[in-house]
Amino acid sequence: MEIGKTHVDKTSAETKSIGFDYQYYFFLWKVLSLKDGESVGLEVKDDVHTELKDSHQILYQLKHTVKTKQNNDPVNLSSLDKDLWKTLSNWVQVITDKADNRATLKNQLEFINKTSFVLATNKSSSKSNDLINTISDFQNDSILIEGFNENIGKLLIKAKDDKVIEYIKRIKDLNPNVLSEFIRKIHFELNENEIIEKCKKEIKADKVPENKIDDVYASIDSAIREDNFLNIKSGKKIKISFNDFYLKYRKYYDISRSCSLVVRPLTVPLPDKMEEQIFIQQLFEINDTTDGDIEDISEFTSQRLKFANNIEAWLFKGELTSEEIKQFHVDTILLWKNEHRRQMRGPEEENIKALKVIDGMREKKLTLSDSPLSMELSNGSFYELSNKPQIGWRKDWEKYKK
Numbered sequence: 001m002e003i004g005k006t007h008v009d010k011t012s013a014e015t016k017s018i019g020f021d022y023q024y025y026f027f028l029w030k031v032l033s034l035k036d037g038e039s040v041g042l043e044v045k046d047d048v049h050t051e052l053k054d055s056h057q058i059l060y061q062l063k064h065t066v067k068t069k070q071n072n073d074p075v076n077l078s079s080l081d082k083d084l085w086k087t088l089s090n091w092v093q094v095i096t097d098k099a100d101n102r103a104t105l106k107n108q109l110e111f112i113n114k115t116s117f118v119l120a121t122n123k124s125s126s127k128s129n130d131l132i133n134t135i136s137d138f139q140n141d142s143i144l145i146e147g148f149n150e151n152i153g154k155l156l157i158k159a160k161d162d163k164v165i166e167y168i169k170r171i172k173d174l175n176p177n178v179l180s181e182f183i184r185k186i187h188f189e190l191n192e193n194e195i196i197e198k199c200k201k202e203i204k205a206d207k208v209p210e211n212k213i214d215d216v217y218a219s220i221d222s223a224i225r226e227d228n229f230l231n232i233k234s235g236k237k238i239k240i241s242f243n244d245f246y247l248k249y250r251k252y253y254d255i256s257r258s259c260s261l262v263v264r265p266l267t268v269p270l271p272d273k274m275e276e277q278i279f280i281q282q283l284f285e286i287n288d289t290t291d292g293d294i295e296d297i298s299e300f301t302s303q304r305l306k307f308a309n310n311i312e313a314w315l316f317k318g319e320l321t322s323e324e325i326k327q328f329h330v331d332t333i334l335l336w337k338n339e340h341r342r343q344m345r346g347p348e349e350e351n352i353k354a355l356k357v358i359d360g361m362r363e364k365k366l367t368l369s370d371s372p373l374s375m376e377l378s379n380g381s382f383y384e385l386s387n388k389p390q391i392g393w394r395k396d397w398e399k400y401k402k
Helices: 013-032 082-095 105-113 130-139 145-158 162-172 176-184 195-205 210-233 242-257 278-285 294-316 322-344 350-362 375-387
Strands: 039-042 048-051 057-063 115-121 186-189 238-241
Touching: 013 039, 013 048, 013 057, 013 195, 013 210, 057 082, 082 105, 082 115, 082 162, 082 176, 105 115, 105 176, 130 145, 130 176, 145 162, 145 176, 176 186, 195 210, 210 238, 210 242, 238 242, 278 294, 278 375, 294 322, 294 375, 322 350, 322 375, 350 375
Parallel strands: 057 115, 115 186
Antiparallel strands: 039 048, 039 238, 048 057
């Protein structure tokens, strides 16, 4: 027996948020597609809109569904789809908006003349969609406006949903001349599922190396999300022009084309029982930190993991060879060995000498394959080596080898 969805399932945040995410990624795709003189807005003139340099604008309504057919493809966009009719109705209200100085037939036609209307959705296309077929027939001059209205009237008779009936009537009530011009400017982008891949294709089209595309995408996505949040917080509209994008986000492309290694942020969680890590045990022994200092332990662990994860990513993506990494470790160990030898000659107590070793290492900025590493990654490299352990701080550090 099939159990119905719970109230929590019906109102889950994931189901609702995917629609917002779909809208955002569509916006990001259009931003990455910008040409000189163009701009893109998010929830300014429509869900998304673009302004072209010839003063033409494109209004995008975005509709996403989580409903699927038996083959797991999104459901078809049907002739009486509520989202479809709501979209057309919204556009009619925009066209005839008195508050935006479009009460007259002349102003409505002027607005339509400079505007294209696009419904983009992940819903599947269907040859049996009578509305889309009717719009296509009118655009191809296969039928006149009277034929269009007749076909819409048939759909009105079939409609059961009160809202759909309201939307259809609003469209039929539009002035015939305005309706004719409006229909000619309607377009559909169906089966829009792989928007993130389209974003990455736009980045690739800007001659970004294949192994850097994901990094550029992640950096731009993160930066634009943050800027959008700050704009909303300060009451500003979200609109990005080509020049805005060029000035604020071009640097991520520049970084990808340079020979410098791209440092990825740490995305994995910190391990449980961090205090049991060998490198932390070594630091406990010399009193560099204590078991109760969670802040230090977390910071040092983050530095170690960030270094280790980036080394792994650089090797996997072909940005470094195993020989380069091996040589880096040889040089780093030699750097440690020289400092360790120097400090161990002193007359001080063992732990004091060990602290001088670790302090000396923390001040060194390393270079890997001609790319200077940050102090964070440099420190992380020493923590990683002492965790294996291939280096240590006291004279008897090799006791940590097992």
